[in-house]
Structures are given as C-alpha cells and as structure tokens.
Amino acid sequence: MESAADKAKQSLRTSVWLEGKPAARGRKSERSDHPTGLDRDRITAVSVRMLDAEGPAKFSMRRLAAELGVTAMSLYWYVDTKDDLLELALDSVYTEIDVREPVHAGADPDVAAGSGTDSDWRDELRALAISYRALLVRHPWVSPLVGRFLNIGPHSMEFSTAVQRVMRGTGLPAHGQMGALSAVFQFVYGFGTIEGHFVQRCAEAGVGQDQYYRYAMGAIHEQPEYQGRFDQAEELMEARGGETVEEMRERDFTFALEVLIAGIEAMRARG
Template identity: 80%
Template sequence: MESAADNAKQPLRTSVWLEGKPAARGRRSERSDHPTGLGRDRIIAVSVRLLDAEGPAKLSMRRLAAELGVTAMSLYWYVDTKDDLLELALDSVFSEIDTVGPADDEADSGTDPDSGTDSGMGSGTDSDTGTDSDWRDDLRALAVNYRALLVRHPWVSPLAGKFLNIGPHSMEFSAAVQRVMGRTGLPAHGQMGALAAVFQFVYGFGTIEGHFVQRCAEAGMTQEQYYREAMGRINERPEYRGRFDRAEELMAARGGDTAEEMRERDFTFALELLVAGIEAMRARG
C-alpha cells in the first residue's frame, strides 16, 4: 500500500497539455512497428462517439480498442491514461463552436485590437450603430453555441468541471469570450463577473437540458411526451398537485406549444436579461 509520503514524491499530473507536447505523448518509441491505420485523431473521434453514446463511466481503453479493432496496448502508443483521453476528447468538441467573429476579422485586417479607438470598449461604431461588430450579437452567438455543445454532448459538463480546459480549442473559445466581453464597455474589474454571469448561466441551463434530452432518449420518448407524462402523473397525486398550480400558470403565460419551445423562450429571455444587465452596469460607469 502506498503511503502519503510515497504519493507526495510522485509529480502531480494536472493536464495532458502540461505533460510535454500532446502530439508526442504516449508510450511511443523509435520503432516503426506501431499499429497501422491508427492515429490520435482517429482515437479521439471514436472516443467522442462512444462518449456520446455511452458516457464517460463506460469508456475504457479495452472498450475503445474493441471499437477501433486493435488491442488495448496499441492505444498506449498515443495516450498514457484514460484521463488523458477524456481531456483530449473534451478539447476536441470545443472546435465545434464557431469563434471567428468581427473582432477576429478586424485583427486580421491590421487593426490594432489593443489601441484605444479600435478596441470596441463602448465605441460608437460597436455598440451604438448596430453594425456587424455589435458585441451583443457576438455574445448571444457564443452563448447559443455553447449551450448547443452542452446539449449535443451531455458528458462535456461534468468533464469541464474536472479538467483545466487549457487545450487549443478550449482556449480559443475562452479567448473569443474574453474578446467579446472586452468590447462591452464594462470596466476591466467587472468583465470577469459579467463573463461568469453569462456563461455560468449557459453552463447550468445547457447541462440540465442535455441531461433531460438524454433521459428522454433513453426512455424512447420525445421531450414533449416525457414532459406530458411526468406532469400527468404529478397531477394524479394530490400531495403534489397544489404545489404545481403556480408553475402551470407560469408555463402557460410564457407561451409555446411544446416543452422545447417553452425552454427556448426561457433561454432567450434569460440571456436578454443578462445582456440588459451588462448594458445597465456599463451605463453606471
């Protein structure tokens, strides 16, 4: 049994991205007899597919190897541990978010993004004329795409809380978010709080939605069918019926013919509240 002293001697493994160049990780040698037709990109792509279908708990090197048609030991030419594999898969799906926006275009055109006049910090061109570089539109787009990612890959939310998320695609998303927030006109000390308000909301909303969608799929029902079934059973129980009367009134008031439409209205309205809050705080100076 390992003692606390033994564990203390072992270097802390914080991230696959901090263990040397990820492209060179794994137990490779100078030999050329490594598995043919197998590469890190293919391993990651199949891992994402298995994670979508079965979740992180069921993913193992043996399960992945069977899907790839190779031996489990073959995978160690490319990754050292399952955690490394999960971290690589997590970063790869962030590439699905389109982070190219007006701010990037301006930078590519030679405009200095750090100059006082072109930074978009509440300038008339960015926030008052409603041009394509409006930070509100870019913030909405990033929020909507992040929510879609969380719903499309329900395993992302628990892993995002476990790993550092410092891979290239995750960092590109983070940089895009910070660029947009830097154009809101908020003072520097308030930008991180605004970022947390928006994207912690999206994280929570997308996580719950993703898990609900997954549960409906496992039950072989649409979201609307599952919702109606659940509410019907609740209304059959007198101890619950009264507690949900107010909730049903609110659901009727928010509109929408289906559970999906009601959720869409909620997300859109909540996001607009946050955008309005940023505008109000900016106005305070």
Template identity: 65%
Template sequence: MVSAADRAKGPARTSVWLDVKSGRDRDRGRGRKSGQPAGLDRDKIIEATVRLLDSEGAAKFSMRRLAAELNVTAMSVYWYVDTKDDLLELALDAVFGTLPLPDLSTETDWRDQLRELATGYRALLVRHPWVSALIGTFLNIGPHSMAFSLAVQQVMRNTGLPPHGQMGGLSAVFQFVYGFGTIEGHFIQRCATAGMSQDEYFRQAMGTISEQPEFRESFANASELMEARGGDTVEDMRERDFGFALELLVAGIEAMVARA
C-alpha cells in the first residue's frame, strides 16, 4: 500500500504496468502482514471488479462498492492495489486474457486468423461494455493485452502487406471492430436497462421515427435498403453486417497486397 506522501515524492504514474512494484506477483511469496485480511488476494479483487463492472458499469464502480462485494473494508483492498485507476487497468487486462488467440506456429491462412481475432475482439467488447471506454483511457499494455496486440501484428505481417502499410491495415480492421462492438454492446445494454428485447426496442424506435414528418420520406427511401439487409432479427442483421464488412476489409487487404 502506497501512502499519499510516497506518491507525492515521485513523478505521476501513467500506468500500473509502468510501476515495477505493481506487478501481478507483488503480494505473492510474502507472509501476510498485520492488517491484511485473510483469504483475500489480488486475483480475487480483480475477479470481483470485473463482475461489478459487468453488472453495474464503470460509472457506479467504487472502491467502497468493491469492498462491500468482497465483504471487507475499503482499506483492505488498498493492501493489493494503490488506486482505483490501477484496479481498472488490471481488470481491463484480465478480460483481454479471455480472448482466444490463434496458433501462429501453424500454416493456417492469415485470413482465418484475422477473422478469429476480429470476432473475438468484437465479442469481448459486447460481453464487457465498459472495456471500450477504458481502452481509450489507459495505455492498455498489460501482458494479456500485449499478447493480443502482438498476435494481431504477426497476422498482419503474414498478409504480405508492405511494412509501411501494416499499421494502416491493422487500424482499418480493428478500429472498425472497436466501433462495431462498442455500439453493439451499448445497444444490448440499453435494451436490458429498458426491459425490452433487442427486436422490441428496434421496432419501437423504427416505428416512432417512421411516423415523424421530417423523417418519413427518408425512411421510405431507405426501406428497400433495409429489406435487402436481410435477417429476421436484429441479431441476424447485425451478424450479416459484421460478416460482410469484415470480408470487405479482407478483400481490401488482398487488393493492396496485389498492388504492392
């Protein structure tokens, strides 16, 4: 546990991962000191943090709320993490550890590996809607996040894109997935909050918009596009959209490789 006086002595930290004392094993291999609660460790704290973030969102998360979930005092948590931001970073990296990564030692086609990574990343953003905001807030350089990043970079190298184009290709695919997964996750969360299914929420919204005079003509013109989109449910439409968009990006990479 770091005191306020100790923090004031050093430069401001930008990430828990840049502090060697804040590694995952900081509290392991040492005897429990007076004041430290029995049966509590950093992993349990991180697991509880993820559960709370999933169920209540980042806006309602606090160290006091976490302590209540763990049935300990708030000060007990600070034996294992120095700040709330540190804990959010640790939780962010923990969920990245659930991402399946392709076996890069095999001769699997890069297209399949890219699809696997993109699909997994989308699922992560949908399963944990709080993740999208934290990715933009923190450096996201924990071991699990870096493993995902390195896998993505290796797959992009395997595409045959020239070095100067690989980061652009990576951005095209994963910024798209980030945006798609973020909106999808927030929409699902909004439907749950409203106590409605996704289809009910969508029908209500579209019905209301179609009745507005200023939108009626535009909505009618878009009806053909919506019908061509296909799918009986919101989930069906979303799967078609994501799959087609991802294939467009794969085809774009192939075209750029052929042009190089």
C-alpha cells in the first residue's frame, strides 16, 4: 500500500531538471519500442508546435505520439510524464530571447563584459522586456506554465541570469534589486499574457484585432448601463493615440516601461 509520505512526495514534483534523468536520453537502443529517428529534441519541437496550435488543454501524449507517427509508449523512453514534456517545451522557447550582453560602440569588449555601466542598463532592460513580451504573445500557452513549473531549465536560467545582470547595473542597492526586477517583469508578464490571449481569441474568431475591438465596443455601447462607465475610458484611449489596436498597445507598453525605468532611477537617487 502506498504511504501518505509517498503520495505527498509524488504531488510535490519539483522539476524534470532535478529528477536525475539521464543526460543521454535519446541515444541508440536495442529496445523494440524505441523508434528510429526519434530523440528528445524532436519530441520537444513537435510539442511546441502542437501547443502553439491547440494550447495545453488539448495536449496529450497520445496526440503527440500520433503526430510523430509512433506509439504513445515509445515516448516514455524519453520522458516519464506529460509534465516533463511541458516543462521541456517551456524551456525550449526561451531560446527566442536574445540574452547576450551587448558590446557597446567604441567599448573594449573585455571591459564592457560584465561592466553593467550606467549608460547601458536602460537599453538592455528595454531589450529584454520587449523580447519577453514578444515570447508571451507568440506562445500564449507559456504564461500559465510559467507559474506551474520552477523554470530552472538551461535556457530559462540564461534569461534569469541576464535579467539579474542588468539589475545589478542599475546602481540600486542589493536589497532593492529583486523588487525592481519583479516590478518590470511581472508587468511584462501581465501585459504580454493579456495581449497574447487577445490575439489568440481574434485568431480563433477569424477576425482582425481592430475588427474585434470595434465589434466589442459597439456591443458595449448598445447597453445603456455601460455607457456612462466607458465615456471616460474612451477619452483616455483617444488621448493615448494610435490608429490601430496594435499601435495603441505599443504606445501603452512603451510608456509603462519608461515609467518603470524612471522609477528605478528615482529609487536609486534616493539611495
């Protein structure tokens, strides 16, 4: 009989990266259920493609096996659970974020590396924030999985390391750097999540973002109880400028990010 401790251990699954999986998974084998030409990288890539197309709700080992043209049991030679695959897929898309430290014009590469100078952290922070937002919009399934797993895969950790490097360069005291990091990247996470879901909803409805926006606002205006509440909101939306939904959203994101950068500068000035 399974003990309560065993059940608790199973429910407290940590990470595919911490569970002692052999590094050489996918090597050649004489096992009959190991199909030729299949490896963990290919399985992960197809998983990402399926998640992009249908989301995590419809993702299953059986559907993945059918897409790969193998039996579902053969996948377990590479991973133990579906969660393992989701975690591998999640980490793999972090390669889309450029985390390389830029070498600034006229700078000595040996000096620039790791310098975190006052003149460059703002641009580096903007670049990482913009790239992270694009990732969340491009792959709407990523946002719910970010809070589900530890995100300690190699590519995720490279992103985390880059963010921490930039925060050290801001000149904020050590005790404030994690708070500033949270302010910026939790904002980006929320903004990118909502944006990604909106883009996905428009795609599923087969309409453009502007068309969907006009339809939604028209439906709201037809309801008298909402009219007064949205008058002020419409004034604000008109004031922010932009001819399309994407332009308005871009202006909002850019301005909000600049507010956060200004906040970091202000807090640094306070000492």
